[in-house]
Amino acid sequence: MARPQILKLGKALLFVCALLLFSKQGKADEGMWLPMHVKNYMEVMRQKGCLLSAEDIYSLNKASLKDAIVHFGGFCTGELVSSQGLVFTNHHCGYDAIASLSSPEHNYLDSGYWAPSFEKELPAEGLFVTFLVRMEDVTDRVRYAKDKDEAIKRIVQEVESEGKYTARVTPILYEHQYILWVYQTFEDVRFVGTPPASIGKFGGDTDNWMWPRHTGDFSVFRVYADANNEPAAYSPDNKPYQPKHFLPISLAGISPGDFTMIMGFPARTTRYLPLPAMEFKVREQYPALKSMFAAMLRIMERDMAANIRVKLALASTQARFANSEKYYQGVMEAMRDAGIWEQRQAFESGLEAWAANQEGDMKTVLKDFRALYESAQSSMMQGLAIRLVQSLNPVLARGKTLYPLYRKLNEGKDEEAQALADQLKKRLERSFENDQPATYQKVLGALLKQYKFSVPAERIPNWMNSKEVAKLKTPEGGDRYQAMANHIYDASVLATQEKLMRFLSKPSAKDLEKDPGFVLAKDLVKLETEIEAATAYFNSREEQLLHLWMEAWMKYQPNRNFYPDANSTLRLTYGTVEAYDPRDAVEYSATTSYEGLLEKEIPGDHEFDLPATLKSLLKKRDFGPYANGSGDLQVNFLSNNDITGGNSGSPVINAKGQLVGIAFDGNWESMAGDIVFDPRYKRTISADIRYVLFVMDKLGGAQRLLDELTIVKN
Ligand code: ARG
Numbered sequence: 194m195a196r197p198q199i200l201k202l203g204k205a206l207l208f209v210c211a212l213l214l215f216s217k218q219g220k221a222d223e224g225m226w227l228p229m230h231v232k233n234y235m236e237v238m239r240q241k242g243c244l245l246s247a248e249d250i251y252s253l254n255k256a257s258l259k260d261a262i263v264h265f266g267g268f269c270t271g272e273l274v275s276s277q278g279l280v281f282t283n284h285h286c287g288y289d290a291i292a293s294l295s296s297p298e299h300n301y302l303d304s305g306y307w308a309p310s311f312e313k314e315l316p317a318e319g320l321f322v323t324f325l326v327r328m329e330d331v332t333d334r335v336r337y338a339k340d341k342d343e344a345i346k347r348i349v350q351e352v353e354s355e356g357k358y359t360a361r362v363t364p365i366l367y368e369h370q371y372i373l374w375v376y377q378t379f380e381d382v383r384f385v386g387t388p389p390a391s392i393g394k395f396g397g398d399t400d401n402w403m404w405p406r407h408t409g410d411f412s413v414f415r416v417y418a419d420a421n422n423e424p425a426a427y428s429p430d431n432k433p434y435q436p437k438h439f440l441p442i443s444l445a446g447i448s449p450g451d452f453t454m455i456m457g458f459p460a461r462t463t464r465y466l467p468l469p470a471m472e473f474k475v476r477e478q479y480p481a482l483k484s485m486f487a488a489m490l491r492i493m494e495r496d497m498a499a500n501i502r503v504k505l506a507l508a509s510t511q512a513r514f515a516n517s518e519k520y521y522q523g524v525m526e527a528m529r530d531a532g533i534w535e536q537r538q539a540f541e542s543g544l545e546a547w548a549a550n551q552e553g554d555m556k557t558v559l560k561d562f563r564a565l566y567e568s569a570q571s572s573m574m575q576g577l578a579i580r581l582v583q584s585l586n587p588v589l590a591r592g593k594t595l596y597p598l599y600r601k602l603n604e605g606k607d608e609e610a611q612a613l614a615d616q617l618k619k620r621l622e623r624s625f626e627n628d629q630p631a632t633y634q635k636v637l638g639a640l641l642k643q644y645k646f647s648v649p650a651e652r653i654p655n656w657m658n659s660k661e662v663a664k665l666k667t668p669e670g671g672d673r674y675q676a677m678a679n680h681i682y683d684a685s686v687l688a689t690q691e692k693l694m695r696f697l698s699k700p701s702a703k704d705l706e707k708d709p710g711f712v713l714a715k716d717l718v719k720l721e722t723e724i725e726a727a728t729a730y731f732n733s734r735e736e737q738l739l740h741l742w743m744e745a746w747m748k749y750q751p752n753r754n755f756y757p758d759a760n761s762t763l764r765l766t767y768g769t770v771e772a773y774d775p776r777d778a779v780e781y782s783a784t785t786s787y788e789g790l791l792e793k794e795i796p797g798d799h800e801f802d803l804p805a806t807l808k809s810l811l812k813k814r815d816f817g818p819y820a821n822g823s824g825d826l827q828v829n830f831l832s833n834n835d836i837t838g839g840n841s842g843s844p845v846i847n848a849k850g851q852l853v854g855i856a857f858d859g860n861w862e863s864m865a866g867d868i869v870f871d872p873r874y875k876r877t878i879s880a881d882i883r884y885v886l887f888v889m890d891k892l893g894g895a896q897r898l899l900d901e902l903t904i905v906k907n
Pocket of ligand 1: 838839
C-alpha cells in the first residue's frame with residue numbers, strides 16, 4: 194500500500210485524535226440503519242439493554258415492529274397502536290389535515306377535537322399512510338446493468354405487476370448500492386383527535402427546535418380498509434384496518450440510561466459531502482432561503498393575527514416555512530463553530546493525500562470537485578432565487594403552470610391547447626383553495642424586491658424594466674416592487690379564480706401577452722431555462738464526482754460501517770435516554786415535567802397560553818396512573834437517537850418493544866446534525882407517552898380510544 198507523505202499523515206493523525214476526543218465526551222449513536230440489516234447491530238443494541246430479537250424488529254416470516262410503522266402522508270411517521278388501525282403521530286404532522294378540516298365555527302386547531310364515535314372520525318382528504326412490506330438489496334441487478342434506469346424499471350415492474358404493492362428502488366451512498374422498497378399504501382385515513390394547539394404546539398415557533406421543551410406534540414388518526422382488510426379509496430363502508438402488528442404502550446416511563454429505539458422515515462441528510470458542497474449549502478443556499486422565507490412569513494403572520502379565516506387558510510404554510518426558516522438559522526449558527534470545519538478539513542486533507550496515490554480519477558477527485566463548485570456557484574444561486582419567486586407566490590406559480598398552454602396557443606395548435614386548458618382547470622382550481630390574495634399580494638412585492646437585490650442585472654425579468662412598470666405609481670407606504678405586485682393583482686387573470694377559469698374556457702395567446710402576471714411569469718421561465726442550461730453540466734458532473742468521492746472515502750476507511758444518508762425510507766436508530774450540557778456552566782436534564790408548563794405559561798399569548806382545564810389539573814397534581822414514581826407528570830424527554838425531519842411522529846420504543854414516547858423534534862445545539870454528526874449534542878426530543886395519555890384521558894375524555902390501546906403497567 195502506498196504511503197502518504199509525512200506532513201499529510203500528521204494531519205490525518207490529528208484528525209484521529211480529534212475523533213477519539215470527540216467520541217469520549219458523548220455517547221450518541223450515529224446511524225440511521227437499514228432495518229433489513231438489523232442483525233448486524235443486535236449485539237450493540239443488546240449491550241444497551243434491548244431485549245428484542247432481530248426477528249422481532251424486522252421479519253419477512255412473522256409480524257414484526259416494522260409492521261406497526263407507517264410513512265404518514267409521505268412527510269412524517271406514524272405508529273399503529275391498536276388492533277383497529279389507530280395511529281399516533283405528531284400534532285405538527287396532522288396540522289395540515291386538522292387546519293383543512295377546521296372552520297371558524299369548528300376550529301379544531303384552537304379547541305382540539307376527540308371523535309366521540311367511529312362515525313365522527315373525519316375523512317382527511319388526500320392523506321395516506323404507507324407500510325413497508327419488505328426491502329431488498331438489488332445492487333447486483335442494477336450496478337452491472339448496461340442501462341441502470343432500465344434495470345430499475347424492470348425491478349419495479351416485477352413487483353407492481355402483481356397488482357398488490359408499489360415499489361421503489363433508491364440509490365444509496367451516491368449510487369454505490371441500490372435498495373428495493375416494497376410498499377402498501379392506504380388512502381382512507383381519518384382524523385380522530387387532537388389536543389388544542391395550546392398543548393400540541395405549546396411554545397410555538399419560539400420553543401421550536403429547542404430544549405427544555407413542554408409540547409404535547411401528538412394527534413390521532415385511523416386507517417380504514419375495505420371488507421377484506423385491503424387498501425381502498427374512502428368509502429363510508431370501509432372498516433378500521435387490522436394491522437399485522439401494533440405497539441403496546443408502557444406506563445413504566447423512562448429514565449436516563451434506558452434503551453430507546455426509533456423507527457421512522459427520516460427525509461434527508463447529507464453527511465458525506467465534501468467541503469465545497471458543505472460550504473455552499475451552509476454559507477450560500479441557507480442564508481438565501483432563510484431571507485426569502487422570512488420576507489414572506491412576517492407578512493403572513495401579521496395578517497393571520499388579524500383575521501381567523503386568514504389564520505386557518507395559511508396556518509399550515511406558515512408552520513412549514515417558519516419551521517424551515519428556524520432550521521436554516523440553526524444550521525448556520527451551529528456551523529459557525531470553527532472546530533467543525535477544521536476537523537472536516539483535516540479529514541479531507543488526509544483522504545486527499547491517500548487518494549493522490551490511488552489509480553485513475555480518484556487521484557484528483559477533490560480538486561475536481563472544488564473547481565466544479567467554483568465554476569457553477571453563482572449560477573446555482575441565481576437558479577435558486579428564480580425558483581423561489583416562482584414558487585412562493587401563487588400568481589407566478591400559476592403563470593408557470595400556464596406556460597405550456599401559451600406555447601401551444603402560439604404554435605397555433607388550438608385543439609391541443611383547449612384540451613390542455615381543460616386539464617389545467619382542476620389543478621389551477623385547487624391552487625385557490627387556501628389562497629389569500631390580499632396577503633399574497635404583499636408577499637409578491639416583498640419577493641420581487643428581495644429577488645432584485647440577490648441577482649445580477651441580466652437576471653432581472655424584462656417586465657420589471659418595462660415602460661409599463663416605469664409608469665406605475667408607487668403606493669403610499671410602499672415601494673416600486675409593491676407597485677408591481679399591486680398592478681399584477683389588479684390586472685392579471687392569474688389572481689382570481691373566476692377570471693382564470695373564464696380564460697381557460699377560451700384561452701388566447703394575445704390575452705396572455707397583455708397580462709402582466711403572465712408576462713412576468715414568462716420572463717422567469719425564460720430565465721430559468723437559461724440557468725438550467727448553464728448548470729446542466731454541473732449537475733451531471735457533480736453526480737459523477739460524488740460517486741467517486743464516496744468510493745474513495747469507503748476505501749480510505751475500509752473498516753467503517755457506512756449507513757446511507759436519509760432518503761425518506763424506513764430506518765432504525767438505537768440509543769439511550771440521555772441529557773446533555775449545551776455550553777459552559779449549563780447542564781440540562783433529560784426530562785421535563787408539568788412544572789415547566791406552569792412556569793412558561795403566558796396567559797393570552799398565542800404560543801404560551803395554557804387551557805384552563807389543563808392548568809387546574811396540573812395545579813391539583815391530578816395525574817392519575819400517568820404520574821411517575823415521585824407523583825410528577827413528565828412531559829418531554831431526550832434520547833441520543835439519530836433522527837431528522839420526516840422522523841416526526843416516530844415511536845420511541847423501549848427494550849421490550851413497547852411505546853414510551855413520540856419523537857417530535859431535535860435540539861438547537863445539534864442543528865448541524867444533518868450535515869455533521871456531533872455525539873456530544875445530537876438529541877431527539879419526544880413527548881412522554883404518559884403525558885399523551887394524560888391529555889387524551891383527563892382533558893379529551895377520550896375513554897373510547899384509551900380502551901382500544903394495550904396499556905401495560907411495567
Ligand atoms: N421542528 C420540528 C420538525 O422539524 C417541527 C416542529 C413543529 N412545531 C412548530 N412550533 N413549528 O420536525
